[in-house]
Amino acid sequence: MAKVKDVLQALDELTGGRCVKDPTDWSSGKNRFVVTKTSNIPGKSCTEIPGLVWGDPEMEVRKIAVCMTVTESVIELAAATGVNAIISHHPACDAANFGGVLMKTYLGLYHLAFFELHEALHGTHPGIPFLHGHKPFFTDVNYGGIPGNVVNVGNALPEVKTVGDLLDRLDGLIDADMDRRMLSLERRERHSDGLQETAVAACAKILVGRRENPVKQIIHIHPHCGITAAHLEQLCRDNPDADTVVASISHVYPGNELLCKAEELGLNFLCGNSHALEIFENGVPLAYALRKALPECEVVIFRERQTAIPLDEVGSPAIRAYGQSIADQYLPKK
Ligand SMILES: [Fe+2]
Ligand SMILES: [Fe+2]
Numbered sequence: 001m002a003k004v005k006d007v008l009q010a011l012d013e014l015t016g017g018r019c020v021k022d023p024t025d026w027s028s029g030k031n032r033f034v035v036t037k038t039s040n041i042p043g044k045s046c047t048e049i050p051g052l053v054w055g056d057p058e059m060e061v062r063k064i065a066v067c068m069t070v071t072e073s074v075i076e077l078a079a080a081t082g083v084n085a086i087i088s089h090h091p092a093c094d095a096a097n098f099g100g101v102l103m104k105t106y107l108g109l110y111h112l113a114f115f116e117l118h119e120a121l122h123g124t125h126p127g128i129p130f131l132h133g134h135k136p137f138f139t140d141v142n143y144g145g146i147p148g149n150v151v152n153v154g155n156a157l158p159e160v161k162t163v164g165d166l167l168d169r170l171d172g173l174i175d176a177d178m179d180r181r182m183l184s185l186e187r188r189e190r191h192s193d194g195l196q197e198t199a200v201a202a203c204a205k206i207l208v209g210r211r212e213n214p215v216k217q218i219i220h221i222h223p224h225c226g227i228t229a230a231h232l233e234q235l236c237r238d239n240p241d242a243d244t245v246v247a248s249i250s251h252v253y254p255g256n257e258l259l260c261k262a263e264e265l266g267l268n269f270l271c272g273n274s275h276a277l278e279i280f281e282n283g284v285p286l287a288y289a290l291r292k293a294l295p296e297c298e299v300v301i302f303r304e305r306q307t308a309i310p311l312d313e314v315g316s317p318a319i320r321a322y323g324q325s326i327a328d329q330y331l332p333k334k
Contacts, residue, residue: 002294008115018033048118065300137154144227163270174277183200201308207271209270
Protein backbone atom coordinates (compact mmCIF):
# COMPACT_ATOMS: atom_id res chain seq x y z
CA MET A 1 0.00 0.00 0.00
CA ALA A 2 1.42 3.40 -0.99
CA LYS A 3 1.76 6.15 1.58
CA VAL A 4 1.76 9.94 1.29
CA LYS A 5 5.56 9.92 1.47
CA ASP A 6 5.64 7.58 -1.57
CA VAL A 7 3.55 10.06 -3.56
CA LEU A 8 6.06 12.78 -2.66
CA GLN A 9 8.91 10.56 -3.75
CA ALA A 10 7.18 9.82 -7.05
CA LEU A 11 6.62 13.56 -7.71
CA ASP A 12 10.22 14.27 -6.80
CA GLU A 13 11.51 11.57 -9.15
CA LEU A 14 9.33 12.59 -12.09
CA THR A 15 10.59 16.20 -11.79
CA GLY A 16 14.22 15.20 -11.38
CA GLY A 17 14.43 16.17 -7.69
CA ARG A 18 12.59 19.51 -7.76
CA CYS A 19 10.29 18.87 -4.77
CA VAL A 20 10.71 20.14 -1.25
CA LYS A 21 11.75 17.17 0.85
CA ASP A 22 12.54 18.85 4.13
CA PRO A 23 10.57 21.62 5.90
CA THR A 24 13.70 23.76 6.12
CA ASP A 25 14.27 23.31 2.39
CA TRP A 26 11.75 25.89 1.26
CA SER A 27 12.56 28.62 3.73
CA SER A 28 16.29 28.48 3.15
CA GLY A 29 16.10 29.52 -0.52
CA LYS A 30 17.77 26.25 -1.54
CA ASN A 31 14.95 25.18 -3.84
CA ARG A 32 14.51 27.53 -6.84
CA PHE A 33 11.05 26.08 -7.50
CA VAL A 34 9.76 27.54 -4.25
CA VAL A 35 8.44 30.76 -5.74
CA THR A 36 6.40 33.57 -4.25
CA LYS A 37 3.98 35.21 -6.68
CA THR A 38 2.70 38.62 -5.75
CA SER A 39 0.86 41.50 -7.40
CA ASN A 40 2.05 43.56 -4.41
CA ILE A 41 -1.47 43.72 -3.03
CA PRO A 42 -0.99 43.31 0.71
CA GLY A 43 -1.91 39.83 1.94
CA LYS A 44 -2.60 38.38 -1.50
CA SER A 45 0.69 36.70 -2.36
CA CYS A 46 1.12 32.93 -2.71
CA THR A 47 4.22 30.82 -2.26
CA GLU A 48 4.42 27.65 -4.31
CA ILE A 49 5.82 24.68 -2.40
CA PRO A 50 6.48 21.88 -4.90
CA GLY A 51 5.56 18.64 -3.16
CA LEU A 52 3.60 17.89 -0.01
CA VAL A 53 1.78 20.90 1.42
CA TRP A 54 -0.55 19.21 3.89
CA GLY A 55 -0.88 15.65 5.15
CA ASP A 56 0.72 12.93 7.25
CA PRO A 57 3.60 11.31 5.31
CA GLU A 58 2.66 7.95 6.85
CA MET A 59 -1.02 8.06 5.78
CA GLU A 60 -2.04 5.38 3.30
CA VAL A 61 -3.05 6.46 -0.21
CA ARG A 62 -5.30 4.30 -2.36
CA LYS A 63 -6.76 6.95 -4.66
CA ILE A 64 -5.14 10.10 -6.08
CA ALA A 65 -6.91 13.00 -7.80
CA VAL A 66 -4.98 15.21 -10.24
CA CYS A 67 -6.52 18.65 -10.71
CA MET A 68 -5.44 22.03 -12.05
CA THR A 69 -6.71 24.28 -9.26
CA VAL A 70 -8.16 23.40 -5.86
CA THR A 71 -11.66 24.67 -5.17
CA GLU A 72 -14.40 23.68 -2.74
CA SER A 73 -15.85 21.53 -5.54
CA VAL A 74 -12.55 19.66 -5.83
CA ILE A 75 -12.44 18.99 -2.08
CA GLU A 76 -16.07 17.88 -1.90
CA LEU A 77 -15.67 15.59 -4.92
CA ALA A 78 -12.49 14.11 -3.47
CA ALA A 79 -14.11 13.41 -0.11
CA ALA A 80 -17.27 11.94 -1.68
CA THR A 81 -15.37 9.59 -4.01
CA GLY A 82 -12.77 8.11 -1.66
CA VAL A 83 -9.75 10.17 -2.73
CA ASN A 84 -6.88 10.25 -0.23
CA ALA A 85 -4.51 12.68 -1.96
CA ILE A 86 -5.13 15.71 -4.18
CA ILE A 87 -2.36 16.85 -6.51
CA SER A 88 -2.97 20.33 -7.84
CA HIS A 89 -0.90 21.86 -10.63
CA HIS A 90 -1.55 25.47 -9.62
CA PRO A 91 -0.45 26.50 -6.14
CA ALA A 92 -3.00 26.97 -3.40
CA CYS A 93 -3.41 29.24 -0.39
CA ASP A 94 -5.43 29.14 2.79
CA ALA A 95 -9.03 30.29 2.31
CA ALA A 96 -8.61 31.29 -1.36
CA ASN A 97 -8.58 27.69 -2.58
CA PHE A 98 -10.39 26.12 0.36
CA GLY A 99 -13.84 27.64 0.32
CA GLY A 100 -12.86 30.56 2.49
CA VAL A 101 -11.53 28.46 5.38
CA LEU A 102 -8.18 27.03 6.45
CA MET A 103 -6.77 24.17 4.41
CA LYS A 104 -5.83 22.32 7.60
CA THR A 105 -9.39 22.23 8.90
CA TYR A 106 -11.04 21.43 5.55
CA LEU A 107 -8.47 18.84 4.42
CA GLY A 108 -8.21 17.54 7.99
CA LEU A 109 -11.95 16.91 8.15
CA TYR A 110 -11.79 14.64 5.10
CA HIS A 111 -8.35 13.13 5.81
CA LEU A 112 -7.00 14.44 2.51
CA ALA A 113 -3.32 14.96 1.75
CA PHE A 114 -2.55 17.88 -0.52
CA PHE A 115 0.34 18.34 -2.98
CA GLU A 116 1.12 21.11 -5.45
CA LEU A 117 3.44 20.93 -8.44
CA HIS A 118 3.54 23.96 -10.69
CA GLU A 119 6.77 25.64 -11.83
CA ALA A 120 8.56 22.43 -10.85
CA LEU A 121 6.53 20.58 -13.50
CA HIS A 122 6.89 23.26 -16.17
CA GLY A 123 9.75 22.62 -18.53
CA THR A 124 9.95 18.91 -17.72
CA HIS A 125 8.31 17.90 -21.02
CA PRO A 126 7.64 19.33 -24.51
CA GLY A 127 3.91 18.46 -24.46
CA ILE A 128 2.39 21.89 -25.06
CA PRO A 129 4.44 22.63 -28.23
CA PHE A 130 3.74 19.07 -29.43
CA LEU A 131 -0.04 19.49 -29.03
CA HIS A 132 0.24 22.79 -30.91
CA GLY A 133 1.94 21.12 -33.85
CA HIS A 134 5.62 22.05 -33.59
CA LYS A 135 9.00 20.90 -32.33
CA PRO A 136 10.84 23.74 -30.57
CA PHE A 137 14.43 24.60 -31.38
CA PHE A 138 14.37 27.67 -29.11
CA THR A 139 12.90 27.91 -25.61
CA ASP A 140 13.12 30.76 -23.12
CA VAL A 141 11.20 30.70 -19.84
CA ASN A 142 12.18 34.30 -18.98
CA TYR A 143 11.91 36.00 -22.38
CA GLY A 144 12.82 39.69 -22.29
CA GLY A 145 14.03 39.20 -18.73
CA ILE A 146 10.48 38.64 -17.46
CA PRO A 147 10.30 35.61 -15.10
CA GLY A 148 7.78 33.07 -16.38
CA ASN A 149 7.48 34.67 -19.85
CA VAL A 150 7.68 31.38 -21.74
CA VAL A 151 8.41 31.53 -25.48
CA ASN A 152 9.06 28.61 -27.81
CA VAL A 153 9.99 28.80 -31.47
CA GLY A 154 9.67 25.58 -33.40
CA ASN A 155 9.39 23.94 -36.78
CA ALA A 156 5.97 22.67 -37.76
CA LEU A 157 5.53 18.91 -37.46
CA PRO A 158 5.44 17.13 -40.85
CA GLU A 159 1.65 16.65 -40.70
CA VAL A 160 1.10 20.39 -40.11
CA LYS A 161 1.38 22.07 -43.49
CA THR A 162 -1.25 24.80 -43.19
CA VAL A 163 -3.00 26.92 -40.58
CA GLY A 164 -6.06 24.70 -41.03
CA ASP A 165 -3.99 21.56 -40.37
CA LEU A 166 -2.74 23.05 -37.11
CA LEU A 167 -6.23 23.96 -35.92
CA ASP A 168 -7.76 20.62 -36.94
CA ARG A 169 -4.96 18.64 -35.28
CA LEU A 170 -5.40 20.51 -32.02
CA ASP A 171 -9.20 20.19 -32.07
CA GLY A 172 -8.87 16.46 -32.74
CA LEU A 173 -6.38 15.90 -29.92
CA ILE A 174 -8.56 17.57 -27.31
CA ASP A 175 -11.83 16.36 -28.86
CA ALA A 176 -13.26 19.87 -29.17
CA ASP A 177 -16.30 18.44 -30.92
CA MET A 178 -17.23 16.48 -27.76
CA ASP A 179 -17.25 19.72 -25.75
CA ARG A 180 -19.51 21.32 -28.36
CA ARG A 181 -21.87 18.33 -28.24
CA MET A 182 -21.93 18.34 -24.41
CA LEU A 183 -22.78 22.05 -24.42
CA SER A 184 -25.64 21.64 -26.86
CA LEU A 185 -26.94 18.71 -24.81
CA GLU A 186 -26.76 20.75 -21.62
CA ARG A 187 -28.46 23.74 -23.26
CA ARG A 188 -31.27 21.49 -24.42
CA GLU A 189 -31.73 19.66 -21.10
CA ARG A 190 -31.57 22.85 -19.03
CA HIS A 191 -33.76 24.82 -21.47
CA SER A 192 -31.05 27.48 -21.51
CA ASP A 193 -29.95 28.70 -24.93
CA GLY A 194 -27.78 31.33 -23.26
CA LEU A 195 -25.62 28.82 -21.37
CA GLN A 196 -21.89 29.15 -22.10
CA GLU A 197 -18.95 26.88 -21.28
CA THR A 198 -15.23 27.75 -21.28
CA ALA A 199 -13.83 25.09 -23.61
CA VAL A 200 -16.36 26.03 -26.28
CA ALA A 201 -16.42 29.80 -25.74
CA ALA A 202 -12.60 30.01 -25.62
CA CYS A 203 -11.98 27.38 -28.30
CA ALA A 204 -8.96 27.37 -30.60
CA LYS A 205 -9.41 29.73 -33.53
CA ILE A 206 -7.62 31.55 -36.35
CA LEU A 207 -7.49 35.29 -35.75
CA VAL A 208 -5.18 36.34 -38.59
CA GLY A 209 -4.59 34.39 -41.81
CA ARG A 210 -6.51 31.84 -43.85
CA ARG A 211 -6.85 28.12 -43.30
CA GLU A 212 -4.88 27.37 -46.46
CA ASN A 213 -1.88 29.57 -45.52
CA PRO A 214 1.31 27.50 -45.21
CA VAL A 215 2.89 26.97 -41.78
CA LYS A 216 6.60 26.22 -41.47
CA GLN A 217 7.84 27.92 -38.32
CA ILE A 218 5.84 28.82 -35.23
CA ILE A 219 6.40 31.40 -32.49
CA HIS A 220 4.48 30.05 -29.50
CA ILE A 221 3.61 32.56 -26.78
CA HIS A 222 1.46 32.78 -23.64
CA PRO A 223 0.04 36.33 -23.57
CA HIS A 224 -0.76 36.39 -19.82
CA CYS A 225 2.94 35.95 -19.01
CA GLY A 226 3.90 39.49 -20.00
CA ILE A 227 4.99 39.24 -23.64
CA THR A 228 4.81 42.52 -25.59
CA ALA A 229 4.55 43.56 -29.25
CA ALA A 230 8.22 44.63 -29.08
CA HIS A 231 9.13 41.08 -27.95
CA LEU A 232 7.20 39.64 -30.89
CA GLU A 233 8.99 41.97 -33.28
CA GLN A 234 12.35 40.87 -31.85
CA LEU A 235 11.39 37.19 -32.13
CA CYS A 236 10.58 37.77 -35.82
CA ARG A 237 13.91 39.49 -36.42
CA ASP A 238 15.71 36.57 -34.76
CA ASN A 239 13.62 33.98 -36.62
CA PRO A 240 13.03 35.36 -40.12
CA ASP A 241 11.43 32.09 -41.30
CA ALA A 242 8.66 32.31 -38.68
CA ASP A 243 5.29 32.60 -40.39
CA THR A 244 2.82 31.85 -37.58
CA VAL A 245 2.14 32.96 -34.01
CA VAL A 246 0.30 30.61 -31.65
CA ALA A 247 -1.02 32.04 -28.37
CA SER A 248 -2.05 29.43 -25.86
CA ILE A 249 -3.01 29.02 -22.21
CA SER A 250 -4.32 32.59 -22.51
CA HIS A 251 -5.94 34.06 -25.61
CA VAL A 252 -6.01 37.53 -27.15
CA TYR A 253 -8.96 39.53 -28.44
CA PRO A 254 -9.40 42.21 -31.13
CA GLY A 255 -7.37 45.31 -30.41
CA ASN A 256 -4.61 43.42 -28.57
CA GLU A 257 -1.16 44.78 -29.47
CA LEU A 258 0.23 41.29 -30.22
CA LEU A 259 -2.51 40.72 -32.76
CA CYS A 260 -1.92 44.12 -34.39
CA LYS A 261 1.83 43.41 -34.55
CA ALA A 262 1.27 39.97 -36.14
CA GLU A 263 -0.95 41.58 -38.78
CA GLU A 264 1.66 44.27 -39.44
CA LEU A 265 4.39 41.62 -39.82
CA GLY A 266 2.27 39.44 -42.10
CA LEU A 267 2.13 36.50 -39.67
CA ASN A 268 -0.72 34.06 -39.19
CA PHE A 269 -2.13 34.26 -35.65
CA LEU A 270 -3.96 31.44 -33.90
CA CYS A 271 -5.30 31.05 -30.41
CA GLY A 272 -4.64 27.49 -29.27
CA ASN A 273 -5.75 25.68 -26.12
CA SER A 274 -7.02 27.97 -23.38
CA HIS A 275 -6.04 27.58 -19.73
CA ALA A 276 -9.23 25.56 -19.22
CA LEU A 277 -7.57 22.74 -21.19
CA GLU A 278 -4.27 22.67 -19.32
CA ILE A 279 -5.57 19.61 -17.49
CA PHE A 280 -4.97 17.72 -20.76
CA GLU A 281 -1.60 19.35 -21.40
CA ASN A 282 0.00 18.95 -17.98
CA GLY A 283 -2.49 17.09 -15.78
CA VAL A 284 -2.95 13.97 -17.88
CA PRO A 285 0.81 13.31 -18.39
CA LEU A 286 1.38 13.87 -14.67
CA ALA A 287 -1.41 11.42 -13.83
CA TYR A 288 0.04 8.73 -16.10
CA ALA A 289 3.52 9.23 -14.61
CA LEU A 290 2.07 8.84 -11.11
CA ARG A 291 0.16 5.70 -11.99
CA LYS A 292 3.31 4.20 -13.47
CA ALA A 293 5.27 5.05 -10.31
CA LEU A 294 2.50 3.90 -7.94
CA PRO A 295 0.61 1.13 -9.74
CA GLU A 296 -1.22 0.18 -6.53
CA CYS A 297 -3.00 3.58 -6.55
CA GLU A 298 -6.06 4.52 -8.55
CA VAL A 299 -5.51 7.85 -10.30
CA VAL A 300 -8.38 10.06 -11.44
CA ILE A 301 -8.50 13.36 -13.31
CA PHE A 302 -10.61 16.16 -11.88
CA ARG A 303 -11.62 18.20 -14.90
CA GLU A 304 -13.16 21.56 -14.16
CA ARG A 305 -16.10 22.56 -16.31
CA GLN A 306 -17.13 26.17 -15.88
CA THR A 307 -20.47 27.35 -17.19
CA ALA A 308 -22.09 30.77 -17.38
CA ILE A 309 -25.88 30.82 -17.03
CA PRO A 310 -28.20 33.79 -17.56
CA LEU A 311 -29.63 34.66 -14.14
CA ASP A 312 -33.24 34.03 -15.15
CA GLU A 313 -32.33 30.56 -16.45
CA VAL A 314 -30.33 29.29 -13.45
CA GLY A 315 -31.50 26.35 -11.33
CA SER A 316 -35.12 25.46 -10.72
CA PRO A 317 -38.05 27.93 -10.72
CA ALA A 318 -38.19 27.41 -6.94
CA ILE A 319 -34.55 28.41 -6.43
CA ARG A 320 -35.01 31.51 -8.59
CA ALA A 321 -38.07 32.47 -6.52
CA TYR A 322 -36.00 31.88 -3.37
CA GLY A 323 -33.18 34.09 -4.68
CA GLN A 324 -35.56 36.88 -5.62
CA SER A 325 -37.42 36.81 -2.34
CA ILE A 326 -34.23 36.83 -0.23
CA ALA A 327 -32.84 39.66 -2.33
CA ASP A 328 -36.05 41.67 -2.00
CA GLN A 329 -36.57 41.10 1.73
CA TYR A 330 -33.05 41.13 3.15
CA LEU A 331 -30.38 42.42 0.83
CA PRO A 332 -31.16 46.08 0.25
CA LYS A 333 -30.11 47.50 3.66
CA LYS A 334 -31.63 50.95 3.58
FE1 LIG B 1 1.04 25.23 -15.98
FE1 LIG C 1 -1.65 27.00 -15.62
